[in-house]
Amino acid sequence: MDQNILDYQQQDGVLRRIENELQNSEERKRAAAAKSFLLEGEEVIAKTDKKAGDLLVKFQNLQHTLAECVQMSEEYEALMKESKEDEDELSYLNKKIQQLNDTLKKTEHELTVISQQMEETAKNFVAYRQKFGAAKEEYTKNKKKYDELKAAKAGEIKAVKEKMAGIAKGVDKKILERYQAVRNDKIFPVLVPLNGNMCGGCNTELSLNEMGRLKNQGYIECDNCKRIIYQK
Ligand SMILES: [Zn+2]
Known part of the structure; x- marks a missing residue:
């Protein structure tokens, strides 16, 4: 076997060690982890936005129902004043008002639940935004360190590559x-x-x-x- 190609492989091994060292450096791993968190984060933010939007629609619908109940209850009360004498009518209106009260209670309860969910979503979002900010910092810091590390090795890599190119001419x-x-x-x-x-x-x-x-x-x-x- 031609000694040149064996020398070539030896230099290739040196190059490989430097490249592996960079690849396995803590800085590169941390930057990569932070980057994937940031990429996932975009998805989380989109999902949270959608959830917040859905909750708001539900909240507005419930408020609308509540307003309708209040209005109807006023109408029934007005009707009751007019039908003082009519027992049947009074009992019918009473039943209606009772039903309205039930709907009101239920709607109020649902509104409370939705409000809590909205608060929870907002709280989670704030917490997530903080983590997101920290990941951004982590990425920037480690990317910079990794780039510095790479720059520090650039001369060595160039020298090995030149050596290899020289040897390759004789192979x-x-x-x-x-x-x-x-x-x-x-x-x-x-x-x-x-x-x-x-x-x-x-x-x-x-x-x-x-x-x-x-x-x-x-x-x-x-x-x-x-x-x-x-x-x-
Ligand atoms: Zn084999």
Whole structure:
């Protein structure tokens, strides 16, 4: 196996370590968590808005019912004054007023419940807004730190990439392409030494035919893990 591609992989490993370090940094994780909270928050806010809107409609409808009851009750009382003598009429009106009173009580109770729900929604919303504000701060703070961390590593990353580009010039195009294709699938290391008659990456045994091809070519692709196996 060409030493150049092995050197290339070694530098690639250095690059990978730096990138993993950035990826796994506390700052990046915190910024990402805060960001997803903020994104979810938009949904929560939309839902709360809808709930508050629905409650308000219910509240207004109940108030309307209440006003109607009051008006009808006044009308019944006026009618009662007019029908002083008529027993049947009086008893009918009494019954009606009783029914109205029941509706009034029920409506008042429902209004109280809705008011409480409205208050609760508003309270939750205020609490949520505070959390939302805190998440915004957390995101900004950690994003800034992460960007600083990234900037601090930029020189190192650039140097490794340049080194790799330099080494790549001396590497056979075919094997370099193969290497990069495997690497793009997030597999590392790409090049693994033969281990007895097994793939050094996944320990799958090679057939006699494959062993022969490995000898002739200097390397072979593992059927199982797609890594490039080379003979030391
Ligand atoms: Zn393998």
